[in-house]
Amino acid sequence: MKRMIFSVLLLLLVSFGVFATAAAEGEAEAQSVVLYSAHTQEIIDALVPQFEAATGIKAEVVKMGSSDVIARVKAEQGNPQCDVIWSIGGEQLEANSDLLQTYEPKDWDKVDDVFKVGHGWLPYTGIVMVFVANTDMLTEAQMPKSWTDLSNSGYKGIISSARADKSGSSYMQLATVLNIYQDKGWDVYKSILQNFVLSGSSSAVPRFVNDGEAAVGITLEDNAYRYVAGGGPVKIIYPEDGTTAAPDGIALVKNGPNSAAAKAFIDWALSAETQSFLVQEMGRRPIRSDVPISPDLPAMSEIKTVPYDFAWSAGSKKDFVAKWTELVQELGL
Amino acid sequence: MASIELEKINKNFPGVKALNSVSQKIESGEFFTLLGPSGCGKTTLLRTIAGFYQQDSGHIYLSDKVIDNVPAFKRDTGMVFQSYAVFPHMTVYENVAFGLKTRKVNDSEIKERVHRALEQVHLTGYESRTPDQLSGGQQQRVGLARAMVIEPKVLLMDEPLSNLDAKLRVEMRTEIRNMQKLLGITTVYVTHDQEEALAISDKIAVMNFGVVQQVGTPWEIYKEPANLFVASFVGDINVINGASLGTEVGLTSILVDKNQSKENINIAIRPEELSIVTDEVSGDEFSCIPGVIEKSSFIGSLIRYSVDCGNDVTLTVELHKPQSEAFMPNGTSIFVKVPVKSILYFHSETGERI
Amino acid sequence: MSIRKTRIGRFDFWTLVTIFGYFIVGLLLIYPLFNIFKASFISNETGTLSMSNYVEFFSKKYYTRTILNSLIVSFGGTLGALLLGVPLAFFTSRFKIRGKTFLSTFAVLSLLSPPFIGAYSWIIMMGNNGFLRKFLMTFGLNLPTIFGAGGIILVYSLQYYPFVFLLTSGALSNVDRSLEEAAENLGAKSTMRFFRVTLPLVIPSVSAGALMAFMMSLANFGTPMIIGRSFHVLPTMAYNLYTSEIGENPGLASTVSILLILVSTLIIFFQRYASSRRKYSSNMINKQTVDTLHGVKNLLVHFISYLIVSISTLPLAVVVFYSFKKTKGPVFHPGFGLQSYQKVFHDVPVTITNSLIFSVTAVIFIVIIGTLLGFVMSRKKNLPAKILDPLLMIPYIIPGTVLGIGFIVAFNNKPIYLAGTATIIIMSYFIRRLPYSIRSSASILKQIDPSLEEAGINLGSPPGRTFRKVTVPLMIPGIVSGAIMSWVTAVNELSSSIVLYVGKTMTMPVRIYLSVLDGLFGTASAMATILLVSTGLALFIVNKFLGVGRETIAG
Incomplete structure (x- = not known):
């Protein structure tokens, strides 16, 4: 009898022992940093090995939509798991600066002053909202030139966009339209929205356009650029009625488990080498004044931009997303 | 052990x-x-x-x-x-x-x-x-x-x-x-x-x-x-309710001896205890029940007869070491010889031995 | 020695196993489900008990529509699975088909690949710009795109018909040939014979296969996520709501989860009720023979069989093909190359190690505990065992997404903090696949004479030792096949790990899914091919050396 009780207890112990060791695995490693990121997997795959080689620190990346990143960090507030939030929309960070730890990185003086807009977070790269169009499906004349063009009924069901409640860049597109058209903003946006095919991630948008699943997409310049660079049948369009050029952010999470490694990561991410890599390979715009812009992309002066107020867009996010959800439900998307 | x-x-x-x-x-x-x-x-x-x-x-x-x-x-x-x-x-x-x-x-x-x-x-x-x-x-x-x-x-x-x-x-x-x-x-x-x-x-x-x-x-x-x-x-046995019996002298007198009404008694007897005779014999030790041979089956060491005795009573009789002349055709009228000492008596409702 | 004491029965090793079974059910099923249930009744606004989530759900057509949508695609998928599975089963079990083993291996293979990969392949083939669709258009055949309900039904049909196929062909070969001969002798023509005699006899098995297809369709998350577009079903709605409710009370997500469980429970009861009135026992006297067909009939039967299997394997072929396509950045170019494999080279070692460690760890526990519980279920006829039996089958009706949400809600609070650990993923694999192992153990035990165990005990060996020395060695084939099935399905698991993973616990299916979601089909294909080859290899080995699998898939 005793032996039986013993053996079952042993079984119990062993089960939870193994569960626990499996769980503890990885935590034993000396130098590591946990990153929550909305970067595309492709960029993560390209950059993480470089970082690990340069610093000898092991990076663990959790890839999520930018809203999920914030939600997760918020949920873990009591017991932070994440060290650095890497590349999510600035307004998301702005709205949650209480979760973040201020940090002044190395070479802060090299960062272009126009990008120093955040509180508690740092600019990472410059991002421009663009349209991307399939050159096989649309002639030059058929391509949309402005946000209002997108509401043309001929585009019904062939515009690909991400969900504004999941994707930070999609939210920024919404805010951009509201910013440009002010009072008429929601009317314009609704007429655009009814033509949309929604997806979970804005990274997939240029893929659908490239594959001809959609004729037009709304996405980030760098996402679209990689398809252009890859030789796909796509063209980048900068809206004539204006667009947003704003930094996406990188930030230190308050009370993250590996703060030294976290700072090392941020320094590395903002270094001239990393920035030029992002520019050359990924089509991003640099935030450093000492890193030149990619020759394939137009200079900022050639693009019509409207000033983007992070505090406004961050502060209104809850209301805007609620309204957006209502519209989506109304339109049955 | x-x-x-x-x-x-x-x-x-x-x-x-x-x-x-x-x-x-x-x-x-x-x-x-x-x-x-x-x-x-x-x-x-x-x-x-x-x-x-x-x-x-x-x-x-x-x-x-x-x-x-x-x-x-x-x-x-x-x-x-x-x-x-x-x-x-x-x-x-x-x-x-x-x-x-x-x-x-x-x-x-x-x-x-x-x-x-x-x-x-x-x-x-x-x-x-x-x-x-x-x-x-x-x-x-x-x-x-x-x-x-x-x-x-x-x-x-x-x-x-x-x-x-x-x-x-x-x-x-x-x-x-x-x-x-x-x-x-x-x-x-x-x-x-x-x-x-x-x-x-x-x-x-x-x-x-x-x-x-x-x-x-x-x-x-x-x-x-x-x-x-x-x-x-355990083994085969013929069971007859007392009420089905006719006026066979030996059997009925025994029933009276047992101090029970006929309906309350089942009498039972093993087939190998019975034998078949052509002429009625009577006495204290035997009783004879008239009947007609209904069917017979030969299974090597013995012959098994089914005998129809009227009143819905059928008796099985086993004849060991059969001789050829013992083989009787169906329909033959015979008497079943019952040795009174071998009869077992059971209460017809409880099944208990009397 | 009091009488009362003897009445309780003896407390032995199996009593402890039964208690442990209740512990597992309590901790890993009842507790998380109760938490979901509770969360669904907590208002997101006020944080107090209320019906507000249910009111919210049922007052918006956007939400209520998902119930109908789920039912439409699940019934559609089930019907499709029947239309493909039953004829294939009939043809392959009654007629001589060349390459029969090959056909059934491929049929099963399509069952074991991560379903969402198939969905993306279908976009490539049958999307707006799909190559197959364009190809068919040159013949004037203008087919609708894969997006929406129709596409989901197509993918489900092709994904789940193997359940129907496997169960039906098993049953068909167990139909006593004399029965069909009797029908023929009484003057029934071949079609009438099939519909009036053969089909009714195999209906219980067909309906069991249909139920599997239905439950899988109802719980499927990846496929509608990828090709549903604005067509939402309950699992995707639960996931979408869950991700937007992270960090808060997942009230609406829990509400949707509860409704999903409710629908599956109703369906399972309906099937049980419907099939309880149709049970046939057969004492096989005449085994089925395989007829050789000639001429047009033969051609037609071969054509249909191969067509079904080819179409269902097509998505896998597309995946493998695209993984070897030349790419520049994210764009595919003509010709072949290994760029996609190079890109995943850095990532794959970690994720595949995770997948292997998690699934193997889970399977070790599944095998040990499943075998023990399988024994209790099939050998112990006492009341606690009888109650435990259906409880342990709950995972069959709990979609992975729901279980994942339940785990997060249950195990990220006092007293257990497990969010973000490997443990929580292993636990979810464990509980979701445990029924496979219990079922396969129980079914092999039916073939083992209980007297063998009694003989062991009678000879002085305690129950635990007897189990080890006598029963387990005889159960090995069943245990191995159950283990392989559990492993193959655990290694392909997406719907609960998508909710439970963090960066360091990323698994292959999650990684593939995220790549697909980002539109990185090249790298997704490369990883899916790696996963497919490893699971295919495992399946092949099992088929080759043990010739098992059918029973366990059948559950």
């Missing part, structure tokens, strides 16, 4: 009373058979002794020690199963050695005892065979050797021969009986085959509906059945 005592054992399964207050003492060294139709509780009782079932109430004593809460693996009984239950993934040797290994007997002794056991069941030389290379009879010998090699206090056998063919069954039962006598081991044997039970046992308990109907020697069970169930389960 051990005695077994069962004290008011009750066991219920959902909707069935499998054992109804069974009390019985089985003496040390006795060959004790539980006999009954399927569902009578005999296997349940055996498995309760083995510890595979827990009785709902009552006590079991093994060598005067109560074993109610001793788990099956500590009861030290050797069981032989109807389906042989020879471990298919072990050789004959490993099968027989299994119980010794659990008892932590040392290897050289295991070897010696396994060989001795296999010798007893005539399986010397089969040590390294696997069960799928053995016939049914051989597998059952392995089962027997495996149960005996541990020298259990009692041997429990659950219809061990019922999966074997008729000839082998007779052969094996003689062997089992001889071996049991030789070792003097207390044995509880379950069977539904009355012939097997009569041939092999020191004592038989006939069971029905979870109740022990009668316990006795094979002779007592056959010749002096306690009730109509035992009488008709």
